[in-house]
Amino acid sequence: DTAVSQTPKYLVTQMGNDKSIKCEQNLGHDTMYWYKQDSKKFLKIMFSYNNKELIINETVPNRFSPKSPDKAHLNLHINSLELGDSAVYFCASSQESMLGKVSYEQYFGPGTRLTVT
Amino acid sequence: GEDVEQSLFLSVREGDSSVINCTYTDSSSTYLYWYKQEPGAGLQLLTYIFSNMDMKQDQRLTVLLNKKDKHLSLRIADTQTGDSAIYFCAERMLEGYQKVTFGTGTKLQVIP
Secondary structure (H helix, E strand, O other), rough: OEEEEEOOOEEEEOOOOOOOOOOOOOOOOEEEEEEEEOOOOOEEEEEEEEEEEEEEEOOOOEEEEEEEOOOEEEEEEEOOOOOOOOOOEEEEEOOOOOOOOOOOOEEEEEOOOEEEE | OOOOOOOOEEEEEOOEEEEEEEEEOOEEEEEEEEEEEOOOOOOEEEEEEOOOOOOEEEOOOEEEEEEOOOEEEEEOOOHHHHHHHEEEEEEEEEEOOEEEEEOEEEEEEEEE
């Protein structure tokens, strides 16, 4: 199946721990994103990478560090987890370097629900 | 400004039309999108409109764009229970490489 996949789907951990979320896309896209969706369903961009290069870095604490080993993968590592980090994290991808009538549609993964206790 | 506002909740009866509204603030937007999020899932693109268009129709979906008022709407004809979800509008800015700003989301409840 062509898609954006994330692992794990659920992650429950204690405050102070370090955890990683992995994302892979097999759509051949050149750009990947991490979004955070809070309990009120507000969706905020955290990072975007284009061809493994960091493009967008919104005001996210330094405890969050994205890593893109190649164009198809964008992982998110979180250090010293806090209660406020509890949310659903979505990975997405799009093809940005295209000419002509394209929509630049973003394809979203199924999300990772992170619960920090 | 980058605020994209939507009303939080809309309830309609099955078979009626639903209209979901969105107000954006950046006049340099190039594309405006409507995404659907079903429970426990990621967002999925429903439709989009380019900023030089006023209207786009795609089967049961009609998108209207009023650039003067920076207002976008999504009309769903003959709303079905399967349309129950959260709907997000989003704008892509001309400046701001690859940045898409999502609205606050509207939860649509379809009553059988």
